[in-house]
Amino acid sequence: MAVYSMTGYASVQHTPASIEDNTSAPNVRLGLEIRAVNSRFLDLTFRLPDELRSQEPALRALLTQRLKRGKVEVRAAIDVDTSASLPQPTPALLQRMQSVQDLVQAWLPDAKGLSVADALRLAGGGNAVSVDWQDIVPQVADSAVQALIEARAREGERLAEMLQDRVQQLRTLASQAGPLVPQLVEQQRQRFLDRWQEAMGLTEGQVAPEAARERALSEATAFAIRIDVAEEITRLDSHLDEVERLLKKGGEIGKRLDFLIQEMHREANTLGSKSAALDLTRISVDMKVLIEQMREQVQNIE
Known part of the structure; x- marks a missing residue:
């Protein structure tokens, strides 16, 4: 059996398959990193976005099972890049948006006009993709923990x-x-x-x-x-x-x-x-x- 240090670092990036298969969807990527230093006991800290907050118990159970000692910090981030999938509204769609805006402002004079961001969001509303992180996070976390253990072994x-x-x-x-x-x-x-x-x-x-x-x-x-x-x-x-x-x-x-x-x-x-x-x-x-x-x-x- 190997001798393990309590010091180590691991980072894993993952793009859900449902996103990869949908070329018109925004580019969504999950990043998970684990930092560990020495400690008398196992001390876990999590820094998760709101979308992954419900995954903390599963992550805690995984780390407790695989690690015995150390001060361990887990950071996760969801990166959404919409620059590669900007919708291209047609002139007919833009004309319809203008007509709807004129109708709304005729009844509600104080209503603000559509911005470019609003128009792009309306044009690409059908391309939004929801991700079920419940199945993805444990797999990504397991890969990150394994990489951390290998780093600690070295x-x-x-x-x-x-x-x-x-x-x-x-x-x-x-x-x-x-x-x-x-x-x-x-x-x-x-x-x-x-x-x-x-x-x-x-x-x-x-x-x-x-x-x-x-x-x-x-x-x-x-x-x-x-x-x-x-x-x-x-x-x-x-x-x-x-x-x-x-x-x-x-x-x-x-x-x-x-x-x-x-x-x-x-x-x-x-x-x-x-x-x-x-x-x-x-x-x-x-x-x-x-x-x-x-x-x-x-x-x-x-």
Whole structure:
């Protein structure tokens, strides 16, 4: 199953067949566009002309069935172009219109004369075509939703590739952090031994060498426990495994990924707080930068 972004756009134009078959009818075209951005839940907004207002429940049902999350705006417009189908009234028809107008004005002197638009409307009155949008809108909407889903799938594929890249970079940083701890522990153990040897020299043998060595090793052990990040690295690797599993699975994974990102950020923070060397601090900072980049992109995944 694919990974879907919540961001997408689709637009569909449709001319009813009854209009296409009637060359003398005005050119009527339905335009439907859908815009979607990220949101915690499914939030639908409709901007429809009066002729399509009754179609809102059907559109809402369709979108609720096909989409799970996102702020979705649906816009529809009916475009009527009469320029290609202007009637051509005959002289006889125009003469009859003039006669009727003269008769009306003889009885009603205040009545206004016919305008050019009035004459064209009367001449083409028999060509008016009514459209039953109830059967057309669901079909057009279904095509638009399918186009939106395909757009969201393409964007989701790009997001998944980006997340996979960040996962690999985090694994590299984790592999660099692991070997640093034993080195730091050994350095600290030797430092403790050197200090205790200096202390023994100052006490002129009042402290037994065995006791000094044991105390130094005890201090080194406590230090090793304090800076050990093996548990954090293990948990981080486990979270990265789950991220990769979800990306392969696809579907509705946005909320799960968001939770994992929070857990990964916690482990990177803990690693930084245990840092006893600049190298570990750098690794922790680099990890948090990568995790923050992942968080920004995960917010767009359905």
